[in-house]
Amino acid sequence: MSPNQLAAKIRAGGEVLLMCDYDGTLVPLAPHPSLARPGPHLLNLLRRLVMRPHLHMAVISGRSLDELRELLPVAGLYLVGLHGAYVLTPDKRVVSLIPSGKEKIPWAEIFKLAQKLTAGLPGFYLENKGEAVAIHYRLVPPKTAASVLHEFRRSMEPYHIFGIEFLEGNKVLEVRRRGINKGLAVTYFIKKWPRALPVYLGDDKTDADAFSALPPNGLAVRVGNVLTIETPYFLPSAKEVVELLAHLV
Secondary structure, eight states, X not given: OOHHXXXXXXXXXXXXXXXXXXXXXXXXXXXXXXXXXOOHHHHHHHHHHTTSTTEEEEEEOSSOHHHHHHHOOOTTOEEEETTTTEEEOTTSOEEEOSOTTOOOOOHHHHHHHHHHHHTTOTTOEEEEOSSEEEEEOTTSOHHHXXXXXXXXXXXXXXXXXXXXXXXXXXXXEEEEETTOSHHHHHHHHHHHSTTSEEEEEEOSGGGHHHHHHSOTTOEEEEESSSOOSOOSEEESSHHHHHHHHHHXX
């Protein structure tokens, strides 16, 4: 289905809840996360979309809220950080989707462990997101990356008592709190706008939970060929996603 045809199907839904991933979906993947930035055309489209009546839009990402706020300065846009842990509303409120009473996880210790294992090895990029730790290895030789990641997983075994899990993305391994995923955010927004047609666009394994959270009438749109699960709708790349957004304005 072309971006134009998909846009027509979405518009036919009347009230629309449009949700999408950031890296690999709204913008192409880059060698380093800092290089994956939206251009003026995309930002303009997003500003026009959030002004449309009966359309609600959210970007749901593994990035932190601070990063998303800097990358997407769009009034009226909902931002979700850390794979569904926190929602930033257009009126600047931060809503935590982490269930109350959850034990504090020693993220600083986990980050230091990742630093120790990658010290002196070029190409690795580490992120301490506060509620997650990510090891990016896009620029690392495959054998080196495999060895380090294996050792990191082994060294993390004592920390499983805190309720953590591994999440594999596109050339990134992330440790996050078990049960926190993009599906939580999808459910949050569907409850907020129960009559809207829910649409989700995503490109990798981190988006699988979001697709699973869609109701039977929802539209799951897979972007690119990284994610192996099948969805009813497919767009080849972020370029076609931008085309879709342009047809929705």
